Amino acid sequence: MRVLAKDMVRAAGEKSGEELEVSGWVHRIRDMGGITFVVLRDRSGIMQLVFDSKPLDADGNELTLESVITAKGNASLNIKAPGGAELKVSSVRVLSRAEPDLPYQVNGNVSQFSLETILDNRMLSLRNPKIRAIFKIQATIIDAFSAYLRSRDFTEIKTSKLVGSGTEGGTELFEVEYFDRKVYLAQSPQLYKQALVAAGFERVFEVCPVYRAEKHDTPRHLNEYVSMDVEMGFIESEKDLIELEKALLSHIFEEVAKRNSAELEMWNAAVPSPEAVAKAPTIPYEETLKIVNEEAAKGKNPGSRIFDINPEAERLVCEWALREKGIDLVFVNEFPRRHRPFYTYPLNKGDGGAAATTMSFDALFRGLEITSGSRRQHDYKTLAETLPKFGLKAEDMAGYLSVFKYGCPPHGGFAIGCERLTQKILGLANVKEASLFPRDRKRVEP
Amino acid sequence: MRVLAKDMVRAAGEKSGEELEVSGWVHRIRDMGGITFVVLRDRSGIMQLVFDSKPLDADGNELTLESVITAKGNASLNIKAPGGAELKVSSVRVLSRAEPDLPYQVNGNVSQFSLETILDNRMLSLRNPKIRAIFKIQATIIDAFSAYLRSRDFTEIKTSKLVGSGTEGGTELFEVEYFDRKVYLAQSPQLYKQALVAAGFERVFEVCPVYRAEKHDTPRHLNEYVSMDVEMGFIESEKDLIELEKALLSHIFEEVAKRNSAELEMWNAAVPSPEAVAKAPTIPYEETLKIVNEEAAKGKNPGSRIFDINPEAERLVCEWALREKGIDLVFVNEFPRRHRPFYTYPLNKGDGGAAATTMSFDALFRGLEITSGSRRQHDYKTLAETLPKFGLKAEDMAGYLSVFKYGCPPHGGFAIGCERLTQKILGLANVKEASLFPRDRKRVEP
Numbered sequence: 001m002r003v004l005a006k007d008m009v010r011a012a013g014e015k016s017g018e019e020l021e022v023s024g025w026v027h028r029i030r031d032m033g034g035i036t037f038v039v040l041r042d043r044s045g046i047m048q049l050v051f052d053s054k055p056l057d058a059d060g061n062e063l064t065l066e067s068v069i070t071a072k073g074n075a076s077l078n079i080k081a082p083g084g085a086e087l088k089v090s091s092v093r094v095l096s097r098a099e100p101d102l103p104y105q106v107n108g109n110v111s112q113f114s115l116e117t118i119l120d121n122r123m124l125s126l127r128n129p130k131i132r133a134i135f136k137i138q139a140t141i142i143d144a145f146s147a148y149l150r151s152r153d154f155t156e157i158k159t160s161k162l163v164g165s166g167t168e169g170g171t172e173l174f175e176v177e178y179f180d181r182k183v184y185l186a187q188s189p190q191l192y193k194q195a196l197v198a199a200g201f202e203r204v205f206e207v208c209p210v211y212r213a214e215k216h217d218t219p220r221h222l223n224e225y226v227s228m229d230v231e232m233g234f235i236e237s238e239k240d241l242i243e244l245e246k247a248l249l250s251h252i253f254e255e256v257a258k259r260n261s262a263e264l265e266m267w268n269a270a271v272p273s274p275e276a277v278a279k280a281p282t283i284p285y286e287e288t289l290k291i292v293n294e295e296a297a298k299g300k301n302p303g304s305r306i307f308d309i310n311p312e313a314e315r316l317v318c319e320w321a322l323r324e325k326g327i328d329l330v331f332v333n334e335f336p337r338r339h340r341p342f343y344t345y346p347l348n349k350g351d352g353g354a355a356a357t358t359m360s361f362d363a364l365f366r367g368l369e370i371t372s373g374s375r376r377q378h379d380y381k382t383l384a385e386t387l388p389k390f391g392l393k394a395e396d397m398a399g400y401l402s403v404f405k406y407g408c409p410p411h412g413g414f415a416i417g418c419e420r421l422t423q424k425i426l427g428l429a430n431v432k433e434a435s436l437f438p439r440d441r442k443r444v445e446p
Numbered sequence: 447m448r449v450l451a452k453d454m455v456r457a458a459g460e461k462s463g464e465e466l467e468v469s470g471w472v473h474r475i476r477d478m479g480g481i482t483f484v485v486l487r488d489r490s491g492i493m494q495l496v497f498d499s500k501p502l503d504a505d506g507n508e509l510t511l512e513s514v515i516t517a518k519g520n521a522s523l524n525i526k527a528p529g530g531a532e533l534k535v536s537s538v539r540v541l542s543r544a545e546p547d548l549p550y551q552v553n554g555n556v557s558q559f560s561l562e563t564i565l566d567n568r569m570l571s572l573r574n575p576k577i578r579a580i581f582k583i584q585a586t587i588i589d590a591f592s593a594y595l596r597s598r599d600f601t602e603i604k605t606s607k608l609v610g611s612g613t614e615g616g617t618e619l620f621e622v623e624y625f626d627r628k629v630y631l632a633q634s635p636q637l638y639k640q641a642l643v644a645a646g647f648e649r650v651f652e653v654c655p656v657y658r659a660e661k662h663d664t665p666r667h668l669n670e671y672v673s674m675d676v677e678m679g680f681i682e683s684e685k686d687l688i689e690l691e692k693a694l695l696s697h698i699f700e701e702v703a704k705r706n707s708a709e710l711e712m713w714n715a716a717v718p719s720p721e722a723v724a725k726a727p728t729i730p731y732e733e734t735l736k737i738v739n740e741e742a743a744k745g746k747n748p749g750s751r752i753f754d755i756n757p758e759a760e761r762l763v764c765e766w767a768l769r770e771k772g773i774d775l776v777f778v779n780e781f782p783r784r785h786r787p788f789y790t791y792p793l794n795k796g797d798g799g800a801a802a803t804t805m806s807f808d809a810l811f812r813g814l815e816i817t818s819g820s821r822r823q824h825d826y827k828t829l830a831e832t833l834p835k836f837g838l839k840a841e842d843m844a845g846y847l848s849v850f851k852y853g854c855p856p857h858g859g860f861a862i863g864c865e866r867l868t869q870k871i872l873g874l875a876n877v878k879e880a881s882l883f884p885r886d887r888k889r890v891e892p
Contacts, residue, residue, distance in 0.1 A: 002680070023680055025646060025853055043599070043648035043679075066853040096824055098853035123848050126645035135647075139602040146589070153489070156585040158672045158864070160883040161607070161655050164890050175623040176631065179661070183890050185622065192883065195892070199572035200471060201581075202489035208655070209607050215625070226604045233489075234448070234469055378542055399892040402569050407471055407512040407544035418604070437606040437638065444629050445610050446641070446845040 003075070006044035008085040012075035022047060022087055023070045023095070025127065026063055027107050038063065038089075039082060039107075040071070041129065045262075048081035049073070050088050057094035066098035066106060066127070115430055122437060122446050133263035134434055137256055138422045142207055144255035145228050145416070148248050154203040154230070159192035161185055161209065165396060172213045174223075185211035188415060190343075191400050193231035194376060198408040202233040207418070217440055219430040220311070220368060222419060224439040230373075231413030237345075238359040241373050241412050242282055242331045245363060248416075249329070250274040256425060267426045272327055280329040281321055285309065285339075285357070288332045292316040308339075315367040333361040342390035343383070345375040345412070359412070366424040373414025380404040449521070452490035454531040458521035468493065468533055469516045469541070471573065472509055473553050484509065484535075485528060485553075486517070487575065491708075494527035495519070496534050503540035512544035512552060512573070561876055568883060568892050579709035580880055583702055584868045588653055590701035591674050591862070594694050600649040600676070605638035607631055607655065611842060618659045620669075631657035634861060636789075637846050639677035640822060644854040648679040653864070663886055665876040666757070666814060668865060670885040676819075677859030683791075684805040687819050687858050688728055688777045691809060694862075695775070696720040702871060713872045718773055726775040727767055731755065731785075731803070734778045738762040754785075761813040779807040788836035789829070791821040791858070805858070812870040819860025826850040 003011045003020045011020055024042035031054065038049040049071055055063045063069070073089040104113075104121035110130045118125040125131055146156060162176060162183045173184040189206050196204045210227040230248075235241065253271035256264070264270060283291065292306050295316040306313050309332060322328040334347055337356040344358040363371035377383050383404055384394050394401060422434035432438040437446060449457045449466045457466055470488035477500065484495040495517055501509045509515070519535040550559075550567035556576045564571040571577055592602060608622060608629045619630040635652050642650045656673040676694075681687065699717035702710070710716060729737065738752050741762040752759050755778060768774040780793055783802040790804040809817035823829050829850055830840050840847060868880035878884040883892060 023855070041646060043601075043646060064853075068853045068855045095855055096826075096850070096853050099826070099851050102852055123641050123645065123845065124852060126642065129646075132646055135603065136601060138604070142602055142604070143592070143596065146592075150589065155489075155582060156588055157581065157882060158584070158588070158653075158655070160670055160885055160890075162670055162885055162890055177621040177623075178890060179659070179887050181890070191892075195569050196572065196882070199569065200487060200489060200575075200578055207604075209604070213625070224606055224608055380542075380545070399569065402892075404542070405545050406548055406570060407510075407514045407542050409469070409514045409541055436603060436642070439606055439608055441625050444606075444608055444624060444627070446637075446848075 002070075004044040005040070005042050005047040005083055008047050008075055008083055008087070009077065012077050012085040015075070017074065019072050019090065020075050020087065021070060021072050022049070024068070026065050026067045026069060026098075029063060029065065040069070041127075046082050046129070048078070048083070048086040050086055051092070052088075055089070055092055057092075057097060061094075061097065063094070064098045064100045065102055066124075067094055068096040068098075069094050115432065119432065119438065119443065126436070130266045133260075133266045134422060134426060134428070135436060136263050137260045137425060138418065138434065140256050140259050141252055141418060141421060141425075142226075142228070144252040145248065146205065146207065147255075148251040149203075149205045149230065152203065152244075154205045154232075155196075155201045157189075157192070157196055157201070157204045157206045159186075159189045159196075159206060159208070161211075163191075164399075174211050174213045187212060188227060189229050191403075193229055193413055194343075194408075194411065195403045197231050197233040197411045197413075198378075198403045202409070203231070205230045215441060217442075219432075220420070222431055222435055222438055222440065225420075225431075225435065226418035228416040228418050228421075229413065230415070231411060233409040233411040235375060235410060235412050238333055238361045238373065238375050238412060239282070241375070241414055242333065242361055242363075245331075245371060245373070245414060245416075246277055246280060249363075249365075250277045252421070253277065253425075264426075269426045271425055272329065276327040277329060279325050280327050280331060281325050282331040282333055282361070283317070284334040285332055285336060286334070288313070288317055288330075291320055295320050309362065309369075311368075314364045314369055318364055318367045328366045330364045331361050332364065334358065335360045335362070340374060342386050342392060343374075343376045345377050361414075363414075363416075365421070366427075368420055368424055370420045370424065371414050371416050373412065375410065375412035378404055378408045378410055380408075448516075450490040451486070451488050451493040451529055454493045454521055454529055454533070455523065458523050458531040461521070463520065465518050465536065466521050466533060467516060467518050468495070470514070472511050472513045472515060472544075475509060475511065486515070487573075491529060492575070493529050494524070494532040496532055497538070498534075501535070501538055503538075503543060507540075507543065509540070510544045510546045511548055512570075513540055514542040514544075515540050561878065565878065565884065565889065572882070576712045577879075579706075579712045580868060580872060580874070581882060582709050583706045583871060584864065584880065586702050586705050587698055587864060587867060587871075588672075588674070590698040591694065592651065592653065593701075594697040595649075595651045595676065598649065598690075600651045600678075601642075601647045603635075603638070603642055603647070603650045603652045605632075605635045605642075605652060605654070607657075609637075610845075620657050620659045633658060634673060635675050637849075639675055639859055640789075640854075640857065641849045643677050643679040643857045643859075644824075644849045648855070649677070651676045661887060663888075665878075666866070668877055668881055668884055668886065671877075671881065672864035674862040674864050674867075675859065676861070677857060679855040679857040681821060681856060681858050684779055684807045684819065684821050684858060685728070687821070687860055688779065688807055688809075691777075691817060691819070691860060691862075692723055692726060695809075695811075696723045698867070699723065699871075710872075715872045717871055718775065722773040723775060725771050726773050726777060727771050728777040728779055728807070729763070730780040731778055731782060732780070734759070734763055734776075737766055741766050755808065755815075757814075760810045760815055764810055764813045774812045776810045777807050778810065780804065781806040781808070786820060788832050788838060789820075789822045791823050807860075809860075809862075811867070812873075814866055814870055816866045816870065817860050817862050819858065821856065821858035824850055824854045824856055826854075
């Protein structure tokens with residue numbers, strides 16, 4: 001019966017004297033002359049093996065780093081061993097011998113490698129426990145997101161990623177050769193979420209890949225990312241959505257704190273408490289601009305002006321909120337019409353003019369936009385009239401419009417960027433670090 | 447405070463005399479002269495509203511089917527009303543008026559419509575409670591699959607769907623224009639699952655879209671489907687995987703039975719009990735062929751021979767198992783080498799000849815293959831030698847091979863087709879019925 005690293009201390013106590021079996025990857029080898037210490041890594045952590053002679057495989061080869069082995073022996077407590085216990089090995093079997101020309105130092109310090117090196121050696125860099133920790137936390141985020149929404153009567157949906165046209169206006173789409181025609185990779189499940197709310201599910205969510213054919217390469221962009229999408233019927237305004245997202249983020253943070261304390265510690269990271277999340281302010285767009293300009297005036301370029309919620313503004317307003325409210329989570333609402341897609345609901349009925357604002361919001365966390373959301377226009381006639389103003393044709397959007405033509409409740413939704421939330425929880429410099437196999441303009445391997 | 451249809455009986459009892467509010471879609475209207483009965487549909491079910499005059503909106507228009515309304519009134523028990531209670535309406539507000547030219551009869555009997563009609567009117571056909579029920583069950587399947595695997599220490603992963611080449615040999619791939627190069631939509635997360643087991647996660651799962659550019663149109667194929675993928679390290683053979691899948695299916699069936707009894711009832715469907723699943727036989731490929739030929743000999747064409755586990759064989763062996771074992775779930779293992787991908791592990795070490803068999807299996811449920819799985823070859827040198835025999839080049843597969851070059855445990859996995867499992871639980875004639883927005887050669891809308 002195999003014992004995992006995390007259970008070694010307990011096993012050393014409970015099964016003292018019994019032969020135990022462990023399996024894993026050779027993480028580190030220290031040859032001390034007569035005796036050899038091997039740090040073995042499994043899915044749960046690391047443990048120390050002690051060999052009283054040089055460990056060899058059945059063919060007489062020396063152990064190599066990253067080889068996969070099964071060892072048997074007696075466990076004992078050792079306060080100096082990683083994890084607090086060690087196994088005195090009586091027999092070892094090499095299940096898979098690693099070639100000795102390891103091109104990436106798996107047991108090295110992550111911070112000593114460039115992002116390029118980490119991603120070029122992705123199959124090996126993921127073996128590092130600190131890097132693996134990123135994705136243990138990401139798994140918790142996805143589970144906590146889904147579980148919370150299920151508890152609120154949301155239905156999980158799986159919608160097509162192959163669409164006839166874009167929902168955001170047709171730019172930045174990847175083209176797919178689909179038999180004898182062209183289709184596109186979905187930029188978001190927006191239309192489908194709305195369609196399913198209107199179909200009577202009322203409350204839906206989807207965790208799915210989305211695609212943006214943006215050419216720029218920044219620390220905050222991925223060409224393929226995991227979107228955690230929510231849509232909800234019978235709401236009054238974007239404020240209902242902000243309330244939902246606060247509860248959702250609180251739950252996610254609580255679950256990460258509960259399940260991933262070891263992973264957070266590796267990154268010296270912490271998540272906000274539910275009390276702190278409850279204090280996150282909601283600030284209208286114009287007021288946010290005022291705050292960030294006041295903040296900017298205190299900074300290095302006091303004469304510079306910020307005209308938009310750009311990355312600099314996101315950073316400044318989060319700093320302000322941390323100082324003034326005790327949490328670097330901010331909901332900016334009431335974005336001007338010109339900044340939002342055609343389906344965004346106006347704040348004041350009938351107000352479609354240039355100065356018009358909308359029932360929309362972004363969530364900014366630790367200086368980065370992690371969410372965009374809004375109440376949507378659900379009135380068929382208004383939508384049909386709005387399309388031409390955004391350069392869209394009603395005939396191209398007939399499928400979309402039919403959702404609203406035959407009865408659609410007031411509704412809205414938002415999406416949380418899964419990699420961005422992971423990034424900000426851990427304080428990663430680049431969002432690509434939070435994607436198992438990131439795609440950018442140059443990278444489609446591995 | 448809104449009351450849902452499912453809570454109306456309780457509300458009629460507990461809040462007798464109080465004014466209640468309900469919201470939903472106008473499912474049916476019966477004008478009885480002086481009094482009008484409206485069946486209102488919400489996410490939880492249907493309920494009866496009683497108007498003592500013709501219901502009109504604020505502009506004096508008559509109610510139309512599928513309009514979304516909010517009504518207030520007093521609830522009372524009525525054994526003859528759908529759900530057992532009804533609301534005597536004192537006021538009504540139309541939130542969204544449906545145009546009266548409804549092109550699809552939402553409240554009709556699903557079996558009266560062809561699949562084409564249902565899919566051509568997808569935005570409306572999904573409003574039918576019986577069709578919606580399919581996807582309520584699908585949501586349970588996905589949740590139960592994920593929850594069970596999490597309880598067994600599997601980590602949820604999200605891997606790229608854009609890949610440089612196919613993992614199954616390069617045929618049947620959809621091409622994507624990716625900036626200045628071409629990539630493909632992933633046929634399965636196979637390589638990534640294996641890479642992450644090797645990276646130390648040991649046990650991973652993913653629920654994700656996969657793509658097959660197959661031109662044929664059959665009741666069992668989709669060009670885009672949801673794959674529920676599992677991969678597990680430190681296994682001995684495919685039998686460990688069959689054991690895992692049995693436990694997994696048992697859990698899924700139990701959760702569907704528990705959470706979706708109303709939906710199962712709409713389809714007159716039932717799921718197998720855990721006791722029945724435990725009895726599902728595992729039958730080697732050759733023996734399965736023998737059984738199906740014996741079964742075929744008793745049938746309409748007693749002279750015909752079956753040389754392969756084709757759809758006819760899948761049906762026959764499931765019928766046999768239901769009769770002989772009490773469950774129409776069969777695991778066929780030990781497939782011949784020639785039927786399986788290059789990465790499949792041989793049953794007898796070194797046996798790569800034409801007669802060789804593999805540590806592989808399919809799961810057949812109610813006459814349909816729902817799973818394919820195997821132990822994988824994890825030995826670097828053997829894999830490198832195997833590739834040319836399958837017409838593959840080691841240099842094209844360098845990324846894949848590097849996973850095994852530096853230590854990879856024995857491992858294997860499988861995938862369950864989410865739509866096929868949904869289809870077979872409910873007894874749907876075509877797998878497309880179990881996809882919210884199915885894609886086939888002709889259909890990419892909506």
